[in-house]
Amino acid sequence: MPRTKGNHEARRRDVSEAVWRVLVAHGFGGLTMRAVAAELDATTGLLTHYFPAKRDLVAYALDLLERRSASRPRRAAGKGLSAVRAALLDILPLTDEATDSNRIWVSSWDAALANPELSDDYARKYAKSREKLRDLVAAAQQLGELPDGDPARIAAGAQSFVLGLVVQALFDPPAFPSHRQAELLDDYLATLNSPPSSGGDHEILS
Amino acid sequence: MPRTKGNHEARRRDVSEAVWRVLVAHGFGGLTMRAVAAELDATTGLLTHYFPAKRDLVAYALDLLERRSASRPRRAAGKGLSAVRAALLDILPLTDEATDSNRIWVSSWDAALANPELSDDYARKYAKSREKLRDLVAAAQQLGELPDGDPARIAAGAQSFVLGLVVQALFDPPAFPSHRQAELLDDYLATLNSPPSSGGDHEILS
Structure with missing residues (x-):
């Protein structure tokens, strides 16, 4: 798949959805690279492209929670x-x-x-x-x-x-x-x- | 130190105190064998004597919380x-x-x-x-x-x-x-x- 801006955005949305589903099911205690990769049906290697370290994943998740809460109806x-x-x-x-x-x-x-x-x-x-x-x-x-x-x-x-x-x-x-x-x-x-x-x-x- | 019952009980109290201090400072998210061992100034090897796996440590911590709450003044x-x-x-x-x-x-x-x-x-x-x-x-x-x-x-x-x-x-x-x-x-x-x-x-x- 060519690396277009649209694909990049779509991929980011997929990552957000996967992080959200892991949080709903397992909470922050269960938020791991492995769990998110499994939700995405991707390798943990791909995940490190988005989140070089666990703390980046946690920071992203906290930010996602904040943004979703702010924009809720x-x-x-x-x-x-x-x-x-x-x-x-x-x-x-x-x-x-x-x-x-x-x-x-x-x-x-x-x-x-x-x-x-x-x-x-x-x-x-x-x-x-x-x-x-x-x-x-x-x-x-x-x-x-x-x-x-x-x-x-x-x-x-x-x-x-x-x-x-x-x-x-x-x-x-x-x-x-x-x-x-x-x-x-x-x-x-x-x-x-x-x-x-x-x-x-x-x-x-x- | 000879392995007497008194020593064993004292050691269990030390372990409980160490688990409690780790929980107060870092929560369940920070409850690791390594953190408890550090609080005890012991090796993680010694810890596995008490808690063969992480889940045993978590179960112990939940039980400790329950007991301390039940016996609080x-x-x-x-x-x-x-x-x-x-x-x-x-x-x-x-x-x-x-x-x-x-x-x-x-x-x-x-x-x-x-x-x-x-x-x-x-x-x-x-x-x-x-x-x-x-x-x-x-x-x-x-x-x-x-x-x-x-x-x-x-x-x-x-x-x-x-x-x-x-x-x-x-x-x-x-x-x-x-x-x-x-x-x-x-x-x-x-x-x-x-x-x-x-x-x-x-x-x-x-």
């Missing part, structure tokens, strides 16, 4: 509380595609926590995501759809809620089908939206 | 809502020890998701943990310290909340010092404890 957001809800639903593993992507994110945490630079990068990523959520929460408060309170604190709580729901749903899909995940999120949003309870709490909680 | 629980709170605080990375342990749990998710048997085992573990929490929630409801509602559903939400908070705190300790984690948990429990809001929600949330 989002719900029409509306505004106020429904925008908060849409942003949180966009994170959950409600479809096969979102499940694959979340499974790879969770898998990447092991590598990320072991590498200070990558760990900082993840911390920034989650902080940025909390900031976006904070702005949506503040907008919902201005519309009177969420009660007063530090929007950053509410955003940190909401992000915790969905991240933990992602983990539980990945391990136990039968216990967390998509309608159940949405119900749990709606429970959470409904409690957020409740007027603060009066009396008793502080004694019990402090 | 717990807060005096009280009853009702304060028992729910204590159980949730026991999960969070509020101390160095709990941080190490959580870091290893999160790291283990990659391996667990890649292995159907292990994945089922984790699903059962989290289901059991939700059941315990459900019983605590039901007891708090009976005392009138939490409003009515399906206790299993409240437990699933609460477990999501703390698991996601664990992940965020591990990546960003400066943003989630222990007092902040406790505050966020108390915010969550306070909203749970609020009377259901009246009107508006269903229109917005459905």
